Amino acid sequence: MTPERAQREQNIRDAVCQIPAGRVASYGDVAKLAGLPRGAREVGRVLRELPEGSDVPWHRVVNSKGDIRLALDSPAGRQQRDRLRAEGVVVDHGRIAMATYAWRVDADLLVWGMPPR
DNA sequence: CTGATGACTATAG
């Protein structure tokens, strides 16, 4: 494990931790926030490797279309759906309305000069 | 080095 890799992974986890409850962000958005503009796939890998019981809110990460990418009939998939609903996010057939729930990092940066919260 | 892989994404039909 190179230090660079450990650092990238930490940056990714930190970015995910910035997503507010009740909002979601895409893998690509998280990658951008972590300073890896083309690292969407790596975000997916890091989340996949999170230890069980991690505090990182991985359930707030979905694909750019707003779809939960984990199998809905899997334990993890159901957990993602349930956790999001518990935060007030409407999940319909594994899909989330990004127009409503996407965490608009760029917009907040433009208006406030910093991410929300 | 090479090829396969994938919790990705954009675009086209």
Place this chain on the structure above:
DNA sequence: CCTATAGCCATCA
């Protein structure tokens, strides 16, 4: 909505 295609890139056998 669906499929196909291409681009992407770290990681691994």
